[in-house]
Amino acid sequence: MPTGGARKAARAAADEASEHPGRQGARQASRELKPVVIGENMQRVKAYARRIGAETIDDWLAGRKWTLELNEAWIRQMMREGRRVIDIGPDFARRADTGKVSQVYGLERRLLKGYPYYERQFLRWRKLRGGNPDVDIHEAWYYILDEF
């Protein structure tokens, strides 16, 4: 009979395994389930998800009130399901305008560190320049092309 400590360790191992699905199972899930989009500024994230036929946390919440705990639970579930997670990055225009940085997007990035199906779909050029060319202000892109 396992002791309390052993039980705890076993549970942790099981949780770990369920968060990192087997390669074959996750590949299968990646093919069948829609990818999800993350990034800064949810209206912008939603617009990009619509363009590519992906989902956002709003689809998962299905009308429930957003909370930090639910946000974390969503990321963990997407990882367990082996979903492709597409990151469109910071909203550099909003950062330049307001000086405000999303703490929640930062939390998502930390949770996804090392996740094999994470895809970065943005460029960063200096502190406040970059973004995703499909949704972000394109003057920045001329600037980037000029620099190269």
Added chain:
Amino acid sequence: MEDEGTIEIFLEEYTAQMNCLVTEGFCESPLVDGQSTWSSITYKVADLDVAFEISLDARDFIVSTYITLFTEAKRPGVFYVSQGRVIRLFLEEILKQLGTQIPSVQEELKQWKADTGKHFKRIDRSLRALKMPDTEVVRELFRTDAHWVAHFLCQYGKEIIQYARNYWGL
């Protein structure tokens, strides 16, 4: 943030203070859109394809006010750009331009940032500690910001629209 949600507070505070745009016949009745993590209130300028859009990112308690090319901005899958054109301009950017012609705008802009900044700092501190901010602090932030946004739109609405018309060639 247990009893009253961020989105409900946002809608209450901004629609209450932005009413001047409708009562003066400058804008049509507001259009409200949103999901669990965001909400927006759009005031379309009467007889013109331009709107004022106040947008809340409910996860971060950040409110942005844009001047939009209305028809394009409402298309699904579009955000800052559409068909090679920028279709959302930040109110603050336009006010900075106006400030070069109207000196009082510069002072008012500084005051707006100072007034809202102190409330936002408290919210940001909570989020950094992975805690939901206090409802009353959120309400104070939205009320203060809504007061200033309403002031700018009602006071300088015509100049802002003229800037947008020139920008988009309307």
